[in-house]
Amino acid sequence: xxxxxxxxxxxxEREFLQLVEKNALEPDLQAFLERRPEFLVLPHLLHHGLxxxxxxxxxxxxxxxxxxxxxxxxxxxxxxxxxxEIERAGKKLFKESAPYPTEHSELTAAVAQVxxxxxxxxxxxxxxxxxxxxxxxxxxxxxxxxxxxxVIGRDTQLDLNASMRRRWxxxxxxxxxxVTWDTLLRHYRKQRDQALHRRAALQxxxxxxxxxxxxxxxxxxxxxxxxxxxxxxxxxxxERPNVLSLTRERYTFKALNHQPQSLFGRVGPNEFEVFPAHxxxxxxxxYDMDAWDKGTLLKGGKxxxxxxxxxxxx
Numbered sequence: 001x002x003x004x005x006x007x008x009x010x011x012x013e014r015e016f017l018q019l020v021e022k023n024a025l026e027p028d029l030q031a032f033l034e035r036r037p038e039f040l041v042l043p044h045l046l047h048h049g050l051x052x053x054x055x056x057x058x059x060x061x062x063x064x065x066x067x068x069x070x071x072x073x074x075x076x077x078x079x080x081x082x083x084x085e086i087e088r089a090g091k092k093l094f095k096e097s098a099p100y101p102t103e104h105s106e107l108t109a110a111v112a113q114v115x116x117x118x119x120x121x122x123x124x125x126x127x128x129x130x131x132x133x134x135x136x137x138x139x140x141x142x143x144x145x146x147x148x149x150x151v152i153g154r155d156t157q158l159d160l161n162a163s164m165r166r167r168w169x170x171x172x173x174x175x176x177x178x179v180t181w182d183t184l185l186r187h188y189r190k191q192r193d194q195a196l197h198r199r200a201a202l203q204x205x206x207x208x209x210x211x212x213x214x215x216x217x218x219x220x221x222x223x224x225x226x227x228x229x230x231x232x233x234x235x236x237x238x239e240r241p242n243v244l245s246l247t248r249e250r251y252t253f254k255a256l257n258h259q260p261q262s263l264f265g266r267v268g269p270n271e272f273e274v275f276p277a278h279x280x281x282x283x284x285x286x287y288d289m290d291a292w293d294k295g296t297l298l299k300g301g302k303x304x305x306x307x308x309x310x311x312x313x314x
Contacts, residue, residue, distance in 0.1 A: 083149070242255060256282075
């Protein structure tokens with residue numbers, strides 16, 4: 001992974017590369033992506049973005065089938081449910097000695113895992129949608145499609161010849177996209193650099209008056225700030241999703257990175273559990289959590305419905 005002509009590595013990139021280059025175990029990769037979900041590449045994203053700006057960690061399709069991540073994305077006529085499987089970076093993609101592109105058994109096994117998910121969803125679509133239903137309220141009129149992402153291996157395994165890259169670009173199963181861990185890093189760097197450029201453009205546009213709007217910036221110049229893993233103002237709310245988990249029929253935050261826009265206008269306390277630390281954050285942001293506890297659905301801290309919550313069945 002060449003670093004020429006690229007901005008300096010920040011702390012998150014260093015940690016990411018350390019995990020990838022030492023072929024870290026999947027639980028360590030999972031934990032990192034839960035803390036830094038902005039590294040998750042979203043190849044099936046529709047132009048309305050992430051529903052509720054959240055990703056779900058270890059979403060259970062069934063008691064025996066657990067995805068590594070899931071997210072919902074939509075536009076005006078379609079809702080996509082995307083499931084992500086992560087595998088170690090050191091796993092092989094193709095057999096190097098084969099005369100033509102031949103999938104390695106490690107890649108074949110990972111694809112088979114995702115195919116198991118797809119087969120289960122085909123048989124038990126209603127149950128999967130039931131588990132997702134708290135996040136899908138108000139979206140029932142949209143057509144629903146399922147997609148899959150597999151994160152595995154490194155780019156270096158695709159550099160052997162063009163035929164391998166062409167094979168890699170094909171869908172192993174319908175609706176499935178395969179990416180390497182290097183793809184995640186490129187995705188992250190693009191987001192980070194775009195955010196830095198936006199701020200630099202604002203600085204130029206204001207012709208030196210930026211400090212009057214933002215106050216003194218103790219982080220120094222832009223690249224120094226990025227090098228310490230300290231993103232520019234207003235970057236995190238756009239680029240780092242909140243992370244949820246589902247346990248015993250209720251969702252909760254695994255990571256609360258920014259103010260939910262309308263989540264508490266969709267879900268009630270029978271569907272979502274708020275831990276004390278997150279509750280304090282929400283109250284400080286202006287959410288009327290006492291009213292929410294009593295069944296009043298909220299949006300941005302304001303009451304939007306004066307009636308008790310009810311579970312919407314699929």
